Amino acid sequence: MKSFGMVFPGQGSQHIGMLSQLISKYPEVQETFDEASSILDNKDLWQLVQNGPREELNKTINTQPALLSASVAIFKILKKKKIIPQIMAGHSLGEYSALVCAKVLSFHNAIKLIKIRSELMENAVPKGTGLMMAIIGLEKKIVQKLCLENKKKQEIVEISNFNSPYQIVISGNKESVKKTGIACKNIGAKHIVQLPISIPSHCSLMKPIAKKFSQYLKKVDFYPPKIPVINNVDVTIENDVNIIRKNLARQLYKPVRWIEIVQFITKKNIEKILEIGPKKVLNKLIVSITNSIETISINDYKSLSLVYKFIKE
Incomplete structure (x- = not known):
């Protein structure tokens, strides 16, 4: 088997109907979305993801839990097939997906955190500005x-x-x-x-909310990662949970250094990357950064059926 990593997309990858092919074949999808909905005051997240309206799905308070749920559900399917990566990274919100899959955070706590995060972000600037x-x-x-x-x-x-x-x-x-x-x-x-993002992420307009968010981060249990996760802010792998917390707060107003993250992965002699989530946004970015890594996006029945062959060739 080739050495491979996993990457998790952020806002902008959402779309109506994502994971629709998987719901009938893999119970992990329904279970994950149901758990998220129960934490979000019983909002029917799966119904929103499948039927919209698009404007509602594109609101940060809905996009973030929807994408986290989608990525974690796909990872659960792969984990059951014993497909575990050597390294992981996420783009912005996708870092939370990576941290859940690396057992740094429980899915339950991650949904609670991004609910708070998205509400703080939505209210950081007046609507539409x-x-x-x-x-x-x-x-x-x-x-x-x-x-x-x-x-x-x-x-x-x-x-x-x-x-x-x-x-x-x-x-x-x-x-x-x-x-x-x-x-x-x-x-x-x-x-x-x-x-299609309702707030100005990763700029200094978000700095005032970072201190408030860090207080919530301190209340949640974090654990050292079982799988190395490259963070967005410093492009490093951290094991210290306090530094991980600080970096998640800083991530709100610091730029996503995706080019450097991909370069970091290539230096670890990773040969293949699986993008875990809807669309192929990160897949396309990786191809434009390096030609030394093969990529595949895992988000439907066909791509799941190809994954074994992809990582073994």
Whole structure:
């Protein structure tokens, strides 16, 4: 068997109908979504994921538990098949999925935490005043310069995700993000894309809520990881639970260093990566960062049936 890792997607990977093929074949899916719903005041999370409306699913308070539940359910299926990775990482919210699967956090506590996290994030800025935008095809130095040049007084626009050499995400106050995006397009960006995320994550607008969130993190039991997890903030593997807690609080306002995370994985001689969750967002990013790792996205019956062959070849 080849050495392989697992990565877990964050907001933006959600879609109506995700995991619909798996619900009848794998009881882990229904069990996981039912447990999440019971913690979320009996909100029917599976019903929302399957039938929408899309605008409701795209609200941070719904997106985060939906994606966590989807990733954890798929991992449970793989674990039953004895498919356990050598290393894991998650993109933003996906780090919580990785920590649950590495037994740092219980799923129950993770859902409780991201419920609080998403509520704090939704209330960090007035509704409709924040924005995240992907900039395709422009170097990070140019994007950083344009962020500084185009932000309005008393407003924020910063790089929030270093996703790939060709994709950077900016985040902040709506008008400043839009202005910066247009400037990026005018100077040569191939595309600018507004993300289906209801809040401006991973920028200093989230810093005021980090201290409050850290108080909640202290109340929850954390354990040393059974599987190494690369964190988003420092691109390191931590075993100290107090540092893991601190990094989760810092993650709210620090950029996701996805390029470096993938490079870290390649240095560990990992040959294959399984993306555990809906869509193929991380799969595509990894391919654009390195050609030394093969990837597959596990989110339907066909991909689950191929997983053994993929990791053994």
